Amino acid sequence: MEFSSKLLEKAVNEMSQLPGVGKRTALRLVLHLLRQPESQTVQLAQALLNMRTEIKFCKSCNNISDNVLCEICSNPRRQEDIICVVEDIRDVMAIENTSSFKGLYHVLGGKISPMDGIGPHDLNITPLVNKIKEGRVKELIFALSPTMEGDTTNFYIFKQIQDLDVVTSTIARGISVGDELEYADEVTLGRSILNRIPFEGSLKS
């Protein structure tokens, strides 16, 4: 792509670093911004910058938050003794949309994936195991995506806590294998949380 302006070229190149945005789309977006009032670009740039520099991770569940404790962990109406284990904030959002779950979450920040060089120590697993060792958690629900990496991660965590006094369950696999949790429709996901099954039972199936 030949540009008449280095400034334009730089903006397009930066925009096209985003996933799913090719050079053509990046050019379209940048030209759109140029046609809009300057204030719109300023607001966009400022929102991105503020998000990047000021965002926090909840001290308890590792969810993305504006405060030390996220809104879910600091809500006294949530059940503290049920924890749903998820990969990232998109899963929290998907499950929250179902309004079927009143417990808390624990966000791992990914799943074990040797192919991508992600081991258990790259994830937020130790704080979860420690929470369970403290004895305040009655039930742990595994809600990782039903992929090989998701299963590996579930099993790794399960091995560390199986002798502790906690019930483990997994969301029912109404969701087809390989699907990401975030794309499951809300009714299906909500139902699968309510109809969760014992984790050990899921290993045999």
Ligand SMILES: [Zn+2]
């Ligand atoms: Zn939290």
